[in-house]
Amino acid sequence: MSHSLYPAETIAAIATAIVPQEGSVGIIRVSGSRALEIARRLFRSPGQSSWESHRIFYGYICNPNSGSHVDEALLLVMKGPRSYTREDVVEFHCHGGIMVVQQVLDLCLQCGARLAEPGEFSLRAFLNGRIDLTQAESIADLVGARSPQAAQMALAGVRGKLASPIHQLRNTCVELLAEIEARIDFEDDLPPLDEPALLQGIETVLSQLTELLNTADRGELLRSGLKVAIVGRPNVGKSSLLNAWSQSDRAIVTDLPGTTRDIVETQLVVHGIPVRVLDTAGIRETTNIVEKIGVERSRQATEEADLVLLTIDGSVGWTAEDRIIYDQLSHHNLILIINKIDLVSDPTSLECPNDLHIKVHTAAARQEGVDRLEQAILQAVNAGQLQAANLDIAINQRQTAALTRAKLALEQVRATIGDRLPLDFWTIDLRAGIQALGEVTGDDVTESILQRIFSRFCIGK
Ligand SMILES: Nc1nc2c(c(=O)[nH]1)N(C=O)[C@@H](CNc1ccc(C(=O)N[C@@H](CCC(=O)O)C(=O)O)cc1)CN2
Ligand SMILES: Nc1nc2c(ncn2[C@@H]2O[C@H](COP(=O)(O)OP(=O)(O)OP(=O)(O)O)[C@@H](O)[C@H]2O)c(=O)[nH]1
């Protein structure tokens, strides 16, 4: 990616998903000083002599070389600075499908636009001051959200619910810094520094930073979700559990041990957490070459999982084979699934290892126990905080790292004041805190941070 920090060039990209036969409308977005000129060359709107901003026009897209019609379409005109990028923006709303959309994009490129890099429209919105970095990150989160709650959280970020408190904290720190620096530069002309007020200001910033940092785990859960592997010996009911949970026939179930060979994956949402569930091949020693590969894949999936559902057959009880699998999983976050309890008269009497403190009874073939399983998952990942209603924002890993640095810097300021070190020392740490906060909002940002953030975006965003 080679984003130009000097957005002189006009950029163009397809802004909608391009799946053949799907998506009835396709949008080509153009931003930059030549956007209107390009639209004028390509778009014919009968009866419209001039294009008012923020209106949509009906007409035809024509190839200016041959004069032939490319599509019947709509043109949206948004003159800067009242646009997503704050530059002149035009959008061609075409018939969907790849053929028309690709031709219109090519025509835009022939007329002098350059193909946009992933995230480049949003990068311009940031560079031109329409959004800050937390809002840009939230836009990417919104597009990538895998649960309604994750989308809700991202939208709060788009609307500035994270930007505004962090801007405020940074402003407070800048004011405190100015107070101290004034005493360094013009000590004699000013009343003495109000130290209790300064310390109070630092305490307030610190407690708000702590509050923001407390949202990190929730943010991570909602954004990244969980990978959950169903693991166990053959025929205990792993695939039946996947089917019961996803209310589908996603996985093949038979009474033959060794039915599942490849990983079977499905996407679910558990109380707002996007969950990828992997059903795996039953683990056993086998000479069958296909099954052997399946068992190897099962081990691999287990390694990558955030949470493992070790499944056993309750009608048989805890066996030596279960123990062998369990011993290999000891370093994982684990839930024990005791399945087929419909065949057991007293499920509580089953002997299992005591250190497996989360146990769930299920009868997967009868779709029983899914609610208990979901509650156990919330417990295993400590998601109680997710329910807290007043938290509509949550910070991401990058923000967590920077806010942690800001917090350490402010704690250092507090300690420096306590140790009666000279004023210069106070300002050094306070400046470090301001810089860390500026990294979050983008007030203080390097090109490599921008590169990392905007390259995550999809094309046309
Ligand atoms: N067709 C289309 N749909 C879209 C977008 C788009 O670019 N095109 N968006 C793109 O992601 C999202 C909407 N977000 C947008 C955000 C800001 C502005 C905008 O023009 N803002 C200006 C002017 C606001 C005004 O007129 O008052 C501004 O904030 O200065 C447009 C879209 C989702 N839907
Ligand atoms: N009674 C009863 N039978 C079950 C239950 N769950 C699964 N079974 C049966 O157990 C057999 C094996 O189920 P599967 O879901 O294929 O088991 P698996 O663990 O995926 O097996 P492999 O893929 O071969 O490792 C099937 O005949 C299921 O109908 C249950 O809760 N109760």
Ligand SMILES: [K+]
């Ligand atoms: K089976």
Ligand SMILES: [Mg+2]
């Ligand atoms: Mg199976």
